[in-house]
Amino acid sequence: MELFDTHAHYNDEKFDNDRKQVIQDIYNSNVTMLVNAGYSVESSIKGVEIAKDYDWMFNIVGVSPNDIAESIDEIDKQISNIEKLVKKDQNIVEDVESDTAESLDIVNNNRKIVAIGEIGLDYYWNKENKDLQRYAFIKQIELANKYNLPIVIHTRDAVDDTIDILKNKIEATKKGIFHCCPLNRELVKQALKMGFYISFAGPVTFKNSKNANEIIQMVPLDKMVIETDSPYLAPEPHRGTRNDSRNVKYIAEKISNVKEMSLEDIAKITYKNAMKIFEITDTTA
Numbered sequence: 001m002e003l004f005d006t007h008a009h010y011n012d013e014k015f016d017n018d019r020k021q022v023i024q025d026i027y028n029s030n031v032t033m034l035v036n037a038g039y040s041v042e043s044s045i046k047g048v049e050i051a052k053d054y055d056w057m058f059n060i061v062g063v064s065p066n067d068i069a070e071s072i073d074e075i076d077k078q079i080s081n082i083e084k085l086v087k088k089d090q091n092i093v094e095d096v097e098s099d100t101a102e103s104l105d106i107v108n109n110n111r112k113i114v115a116i117g118e119i120g121l122d123y124y125w126n127k128e129n130k131d132l133q134r135y136a137f138i139k140q141i142e143l144a145n146k147y148n149l150p151i152v153i154h155t156r157d158a159v160d161d162t163i164d165i166l167k168n169k170i171e172a173t174k175k176g177i178f179h180c181c182p183l184n185r186e187l188v189k190q191a192l193k194m195g196f197y198i199s200f201a202g203p204v205t206f207k208n209s210k211n212a213n214e215i216i217q218m219v220p221l222d223k224m225v226i227e228t229d230s231p232y233l234a235p236e237p238h239r240g241t242r243n244d245s246r247n248v249k250y251i252a253e254k255i256s257n258v259k260e261m262s263l264e265d266i267a268k269i270t271y272k273n274a275m276k277i278f279e280i281t282d283t284t285a
Helices: 019-027 041-051 072-089 101-107 130-146 159-169 185-193 212-218 245-259 263-277
Strands: 003-008 031-037 057-061 113-122 151-156 176-178 197-200 224-226
Touching: 003 224, 003 245, 003 263, 019 031, 019 245, 031 041, 031 113, 031 245, 031 263, 041 057, 041 072, 057 072, 072 113, 072 130, 113 130, 113 159, 113 176, 130 151, 130 159, 151 159, 159 185, 176 185, 185 197, 185 212, 197 245, 212 245, 224 245, 224 263, 245 263
Parallel strands: 003 031, 031 057, 057 113, 113 151, 151 176, 176 197, 197 224
Antiparallel strands: none
């Protein structure tokens, strides 16, 4: 059985003391693919550096709503730095004239950056800068579209604005993933209607998770992936401890129980879905 953790933060300082050992332990488990998620320019750069040493680790790069700057000019600088990472990853020289996705694909064979994220809106932690959050979200969707990449969305207490941007302001041409699935029926319904994948994380295993089973049942098998969001949100039975990718099996077990399917089948399906959305080639096939 092989598992794919689609969202973890090994660029987080909580792994600074034992990062290499944790990654080695993960490699020795049944987690054979993972994506390291950036949330700021600094963490995106750090994630790219970490993943260089592991052919089974990939990156998403971007600036989360909780890490955006305090002005449009500064946000533009942040996004410009994210774009430099993508260009370097795709071997694009600065004087390339065409910026169409089709022309960029020819130098995109060995890429490690597989999406722009985590990006989105968070009105739970930040209610005073909603306009700046929306601006940064839209600009990073534009960046993803320019380089033919999916997006990975963080949204909290911002359902209406998130859906409005994706439906009415700008379409994410490669779609992507709603990370750490907010257990909100309307959001999931609209996300699926637009063609996005839903990623389940530790909270679906929590005893106080009110409608987790219903949301899991709502999501078709071909539209679900799994994640840990390490080092955060450790699932039961390890809730409250530092999380890592080995715990992704507990999310798969939860889904298998709700869907009344084998753990092996859920692992296989979510692995295949992740490979598809991130357009990763299985070199072992």
